[in-house]
Amino acid sequence: MAELRYCLAWKRPDGSFQPGETFASFAEAATALSAWQPQSHSGALSTQEPCCTDQVEIWCSCQDEPATVLSRPRYSFVVYGTVAGGGGDGSEAAPWWGLQEAITGLVELERSGQLALRHGQRLRLCHREVFATSAGQKRKARAENIAKTVFMAMALMLVAPVLAILVYLLVKGWPALSLSFFLENPRERMTAGGIWAPLVGTFFLVFISLLLAAPVGILAGVYLNEYARDNWLTRIINLAVVNLAGVPSIVHALFGVGVIMFFAELRRNYGIWVPFEDRCLLAASCTLAVMTLPVIITSTREALASVPMSFREACWNMGATRWQTIRTIVLPNSISGILTGVILQVSRAAGETAPILLTGAVFSVPVPDHGWRAFVPYGLHDRCMALSMHLYTISTQVVNVPEHVEYGTAVVLIGLVLAVNSASIALRVYLRSRKKW
Amino acid sequence: MKTKTEPAARPSSSPGESPSSGRSEVHICFRNVTVNYASVVALREINLEVYRREILGIIGPANSGKSTLLRCINRTLDFVPGAKVTGQLLIDGQDVLKVRNVYALRRRVGMVFPLPVGLPLSVYENVAYAPRRAGVRQRHELDAIVERCLRQAMLWDEVKDRLDILGTKLSGGQQQRLTLARALSLDPEILCLDEFSIAIDPVTTMRIEDILRELKQRMTIVLVTNLVQQARRLADRTAFFMAGRLIEVGDTENIFEHPQCELTRRYVEGDFG
Numbered sequence: 001m002a003e004l005r006y007c008l009a010w011k012r013p014d015g016s017f018q019p020g021e022t023f024a025s026f027a028e029a030a031t032a033l034s035a036w037q038p039q040s041h042s043g044a045l046s047t048q049e050p051c052c053t054d055q056v057e058i059w060c061s062c063q064d065e066p067a068t069v070l071s072r073p074r075y076s077f078v079v080y081g082t083v084a085g086g087g088g089d090g091s092e093a094a095p096w097w098g099l100q101e102a103i104t105g106l107v108e109l110e111r112s113g114q115l116a117l118r119h120g121q122r123l124r125l126c127h128r129e130v131f132a133t134s135a136g137q138k139r140k141a142r143a144e145n146i147a148k149t150v151f152m153a154m155a156l157m158l159v160a161p162v163l164a165i166l167v168y169l170l171v172k173g174w175p176a177l178s179l180s181f182f183l184e185n186p187r188e189r190m191t192a193g194g195i196w197a198p199l200v201g202t203f204f205l206v207f208i209s210l211l212l213a214a215p216v217g218i219l220a221g222v223y224l225n226e227y228a229r230d231n232w233l234t235r236i237i238n239l240a241v242v243n244l245a246g247v248p249s250i251v252h253a254l255f256g257v258g259v260i261m262f263f264a265e266l267r268r269n270y271g272i273w274v275p276f277e278d279r280c281l282l283a284a285s286c287t288l289a290v291m292t293l294p295v296i297i298t299s300t301r302e303a304l305a306s307v308p309m310s311f312r313e314a315c316w317n318m319g320a321t322r323w324q325t326i327r328t329i330v331l332p333n334s335i336s337g338i339l340t341g342v343i344l345q346v347s348r349a350a351g352e353t354a355p356i357l358l359t360g361a362v363f364s365v366p367v368p369d370h371g372w373r374a375f376v377p378y379g380l381h382d383r384c385m386a387l388s389m390h391l392y393t394i395s396t397q398v399v400n401v402p403e404h405v406e407y408g409t410a411v412v413l414i415g416l417v418l419a420v421n422s423a424s425i426a427l428r429v430y431l432r433s434r435k436k437w
Numbered sequence: 438m439k440t441k442t443e444p445a446a447r448p449s450s451s452p453g454e455s456p457s458s459g460r461s462e463v464h465i466c467f468r469n470v471t472v473n474y475a476s477v478v479a480l481r482e483i484n485l486e487v488y489r490r491e492i493l494g495i496i497g498p499a500n501s502g503k504s505t506l507l508r509c510i511n512r513t514l515d516f517v518p519g520a521k522v523t524g525q526l527l528i529d530g531q532d533v534l535k536v537r538n539v540y541a542l543r544r545r546v547g548m549v550f551p552l553p554v555g556l557p558l559s560v561y562e563n564v565a566y567a568p569r570r571a572g573v574r575q576r577h578e579l580d581a582i583v584e585r586c587l588r589q590a591m592l593w594d595e596v597k598d599r600l601d602i603l604g605t606k607l608s609g610g611q612q613q614r615l616t617l618a619r620a621l622s623l624d625p626e627i628l629c630l631d632e633f634s635i636a637i638d639p640v641t642t643m644r645i646e647d648i649l650r651e652l653k654q655r656m657t658i659v660l661v662t663n664l665v666q667q668a669r670r671l672a673d674r675t676a677f678f679m680a681g682r683l684i685e686v687g688d689t690e691n692i693f694e695h696p697q698c699e700l701t702r703r704y705v706e707g708d709f710g
């Protein structure tokens with residue numbers, strides 16, 4: 001077998017390697033590296049392409065015979081800059097500092113037998129700037145990018161259904177949408193006219209339910225976050241709140257019916273005053289209020305908890321009472337979060353059908369077209385119409401309703417929800433921009 | 438009312454009594470105070486007296502119960518669930534632990550904790566906060582209080598032209614001085630400082646130390662500090678705490694020059710391996 005030869009090769013600008021001198025021993029080849037000046041863009045190197053010298057390879061081949069070169073070098077070492085005395089082993093993690101150290105290290109490695117090039121194998125020595133990205137870092141960056149893209153794709157997939165639904169509804173319902181659609185009452189067994197009566201009904205339902213739920217929920221949230229100690233009572237309340245939030249809305253509806261019947265019985269048998277004794281606007285609003293209450297409590301607590309404890313302690317240290325602290329520091333800095341939570345419940349209450357279906361909303365209520373009664377068509381103890389209920393009615397219970405009326409109603413309902421949600425987001429963004437710490 | 442108790446037997450107290458007899462009127466008196474946090478005993482049977490209008494330095498390694506001691510004085514331990522205090526803590530002979538109106542108590546005790554807290558109010562309102570809650574309404578009175586406190590906290594020159602910016606927007610060191618100004622805003626008779634200088638630069642610290650020497654004419658100051666030298670510079674007497682026990686208390690000079698206790702000597706000489 002022919003004697004092994006060691007050949008230095010420089011990297012060309014195109015990435016291929018340009019073979020240079022050939023040496024009889026590895027040590028000689030390594031020593032010849034001294035002439036290699038990693039930063040020699042100035043052309044100090046005597047090779048043909050002086051501009052690209054940040055990588056050099058030592059090939060092992062038989063004399064005169066061009067080696068069949070493997071695609072990857074067998075060994076790869078790194079040199080950082082020219083700072084001396086860093087002390088590394090030439091690996092990616094602990095590079096050699098400076099060329100002299102690299103050469104000493106290489107020769108040492110070869111002598112100890114840790115480094116043995118066989119025929120056709122290569123050793124690569126790369127020069128890196130200290131802060132240049134290494135291959136490992138590039139790999140990490142690539143993984144990072146892939147992860148980011150995947151996550152973003154998932155997030156974007158959320159947008160797709162919303163857009164699809166919106167566009168579909170808008171296209172289908174477009175012919176129905178006009179000012180009179182909003183302002184007219186349903187006519188001719190709901191096959192013509194507009195949605196005024198149910199729209200007003202929804203407005204009343206949501207307004208009254210929030211009037212009931214917001215104060216109770218906010219005050220309860222303040223109590224739970226600011227006053228309650230961690231004892232069994234607090235834990236029971238927390239458990240109740242969590243469970244109430246998880247109750248399906250149809251169960252709320254049945255519960256509402258139960259309360260109505262209970263009230264009616266109280267009234268009939270004992271003559272006690274009760275707020276309602278039959279299905280009506282008030283009963284439906286109360287049901288909605290019970291349904292939204294736990295979420296309002298939770299969001300209030302979260303908003304309050306976002307005010308750092310240290311503010312409260314600072315106030316208490318100055319002799320402020322709990323209420324003074326809440327009034328002057330905690331509430332002013334959490335009111336935005338609290339309101340956002342409440343507003344979000346508007347859209348939830350407006351969209352629900354089940355709870356009102358059994359407790360106060362009906363298919364159709366004759367509503368006057370003119371006069372002040374057109375604006376206050378329902379008393380607290382009247383039954384009312386509601387948008388979600390109306391949509392359900394015209395799309396499943398009534399025949400011969402033009403398609404565009406159905407879709408138009410749906411557009412209005414979803415538009416209301418979107419508008420309210422956007423308003424709450426806008427409010428939050430605005431208030432966050434004025435965040436005080 | 439006032440109690441003129443002779444200094445009770447102090448644990449390994451220095452032989453020399455406090456040099457000026459005018460100072461020996463007891464202001465705060467701990468009698469067998471023990472504090473538990475659930476299972477941790479943070480303070481064990483503390484017997485300690487703080488004289489009126491002195492600076493008492495409290496030194497000791499971390500977790501030795503120094504902060505807990507201060508929290509007892511203004512009853513903010515009430516806010517820590519599971520914290521239990523036993524014993525007697527007398528301020529002017531009144532047992533603090535039995536006080537009903539803790540708010541009045543806290544107004545008499547100014548407190549500065551190590552972490553700077555700027556309330557999310559303007560600088561002016563930060564300082565005026567406590568006086569307002571205590572019933573000061575007149576604008577000119579508030580103005581005077583705000584200026585006095587900010588001056589005492591060495592913050593006035595830096596913020597006098599922008600009293601309306603948010604306290605939370607000040608730098609850390611400024612916020613710490615704001616905290617100090619708030620503590621002074623009710624002109625308390627006791628001022629508790631817990632490592633107040635860790636966020637403040639050395640030059641300002643020195644100037645605040647001068648102010649503290651001045652304030653000493655009017656109030657009793659309990660100064661918890663990690664900087665042994667700060668206690669040496671400022672304190673009339675120094676108490677050394679370790680692992681919840683009061684190891685030694687005495688005139689600062691004695692504590693630093695002739696400590697009775699080996700532990701104290703090693704701590705003040707920085708010789709804990």
Ligand SMILES: Nc1ncnc2c1ncn2[C@@H]1O[C@H](COP(=O)(O)OP(=O)(O)O)[C@@H](O)[C@H]1O
Pocket residue numbers: 474475477478479497498499500501502503504505506517
């Ligand atoms: N809120 C707390 N809950 C439970 N343990 C506490 C609490 N605060 C302090 N401790 C414990 O009490 C001991 C004394 O703490 P502290 O008074 O803060 O010491 P120092 O201020 O000297 O560092 C420590 O062991 C600490 O872990």
Ligand SMILES: [Mg+2]
Pocket residue numbers: 503504505631
């Ligand atoms: Mg502490």
